[in-house]
Amino acid sequence: MKAVVKENAGVGAVLKDVEMPILNEGEVLIKIKAAAICGTDQHIYVWNSWAQNNSISLPAILGHECSAEVVEVGPGVKNLKVGDYVACDTHIPCGECYQCRNGQQHICQNLKLFGVHTNGCFAEYSKIPAVCAVKIPKSIHPNVGAVLEPLGTAVRANVEVQSSGKNIAVIGCGPIGLMAVSAAKAFGAAGIFAVDINDYRLGIAKKLGATEVINSSQVRSGDKLVELTDGTGVDAFIDASGNTSAILDGFKGLRKGGKAALIGLPSKPLEIDLGSQVVFKETTIIGIHGRRMFETWTVMSNLLDKGLLNIDPVITHVLKLEEFDKGFDIARKGEGGKVILVP
Ligand SMILES: NC(=O)c1ccc[n+]([C@@H]2O[C@H](COP(=O)([O-])OP(=O)(O)OC[C@H]3O[C@@H](n4cnc5c(N)ncnc54)[C@H](O)[C@@H]3O)[C@@H](O)[C@H]2O)c1
Ligand SMILES: [Zn+2]
Ligand SMILES: [Zn+2]
Numbered sequence: 001m002k003a004v005v006k007e008n009a010g011v012g013a014v015l016k017d018v019e020m021p022i023l024n025e026g027e028v029l030i031k032i033k034a035a036a037i038c039g040t041d042q043h044i045y046v047w048n049s050w051a052q053n054n055s056i057s058l059p060a061i062l063g064h065e066c067s068a069e070v071v072e073v074g075p076g077v078k079n080l081k082v083g084d085y086v087a088c089d090t091h092i093p094c095g096e097c098y099q100c101r102n103g104q105q106h107i108c109q110n111l112k113l114f115g116v117h118t119n120g121c122f123a124e125y126s127k128i129p130a131v132c133a134v135k136i137p138k139s140i141h142p143n144v145g146a147v148l149e150p151l152g153t154a155v156r157a158n159v160e161v162q163s164s165g166k167n168i169a170v171i172g173c174g175p176i177g178l179m180a181v182s183a184a185k186a187f188g189a190a191g192i193f194a195v196d197i198n199d200y201r202l203g204i205a206k207k208l209g210a211t212e213v214i215n216s217s218q219v220r221s222g223d224k225l226v227e228l229t230d231g232t233g234v235d236a237f238i239d240a241s242g243n244t245s246a247i248l249d250g251f252k253g254l255r256k257g258g259k260a261a262l263i264g265l266p267s268k269p270l271e272i273d274l275g276s277q278v279v280f281k282e283t284t285i286i287g288i289h290g291r292r293m294f295e296t297w298t299v300m301s302n303l304l305d306k307g308l309l310n311i312d313p314v315i316t317h318v319l320k321l322e323e324f325d326k327g328f329d330i331a332r333k334g335e336g337g338k339v340i341l342v343p
Helices: 039-046 148-161 175-186 199-207 221-228 244-252 274-279 295-305 321-332
Strands: 002-006 014-017 027-036 065-073 085-088 125-129 133-135 167-171 191-196 212-215 234-239 254-262 284-287 315-320 338-342
Touching: 002 321, 014 321, 039 321, 065 125, 065 148, 085 148, 148 175, 148 234, 148 254, 148 284, 148 295, 167 175, 167 221, 167 244, 175 191, 175 199, 175 234, 191 199, 191 221, 191 244, 199 212, 212 221, 221 244, 234 244, 244 254, 244 274, 315 321, 321 338
Parallel strands: 167 191, 167 234, 191 212, 234 254, 254 284, 315 338
Antiparallel strands: 002 014, 027 065, 027 125, 027 338, 065 085, 085 133
């Protein structure tokens, strides 16, 4: 089969013919319908310090976001059958640790990541533990199915901050932030304030239902959020920028008793005045690592199936798998939203 393989510690990857995966106990073979490029793939593609320090063994097939059809089930698989339409959760839980036994398998102590610590989905076929292949409604287009993994992170943030009827700031309008704007809209947030430094992405946020867009290279977004809420501050902010000064502005724009949902991964430590920004404000800070397995998937599937959540404008490019280099280029330059690769 054809696959995009990261062969060695240089920049880039190659398309080549590789052996079909062989199933072990508890795994399924999936035929990829569509896959999406994520920031994590980008780290591995360019082989930056994050990739070098994350126990990734090469050569490896890139990619972890996909929709697919189950074409073979391995020994012991009971939850799936041939022909099932699935999307994949990247988090591979061990099933045995404290978190796995107490309803938090998405933050398993021995967590492995599909397409990072295993071969991934930028290929015609892949294999994945059956627990990570989630059946989804046929009404969801394969290109949308391919981005359910990052969408789930954005949906989960909105569940955690209970955005219905609230004023929500979404900081950073990359693919995940844009999907957080869509989810806020679907959840019935009253005010949706999208913050970024990129006007193209703010334009997409507007299309997705942002009530205000704020270019934080032109104004102090913290002050602006307070101004837009008549001096109160927003009920919650969702950070999907990973930029430390943008996150600090989020705290400044947050009302007393507000909630901060943190998705973005800063490349350096963040220094914050805990007294004014957390203690006296009684801020609730919620770390978001992916989707709850599987509550988030259920909510997301229901909303998409009933046409209550629209993320079509986030998908800006659909390319053939062979055009992966072009896809990585577009994603790296921030020229698009989500880039889909179709094998
Ligand atoms: N927690 C998780 O489970 C999880 C999963 C995947 C990705 N992530 C992280 O989530 C973040 C978002 O992912 P993405 O794929 O959308 O990334 P992205 O890099 O495409 O988007 C980040 C956005 O933030 C904007 N930004 C940068 N500096 C800013 C500033 N000062 N003010 C406002 N906006 C600013 C950028 O212009 C960009 O649009 C990244 O940090 C990524 O590493 C977290
Ligand atoms: Zn991803
Ligand atoms: Zn575990």
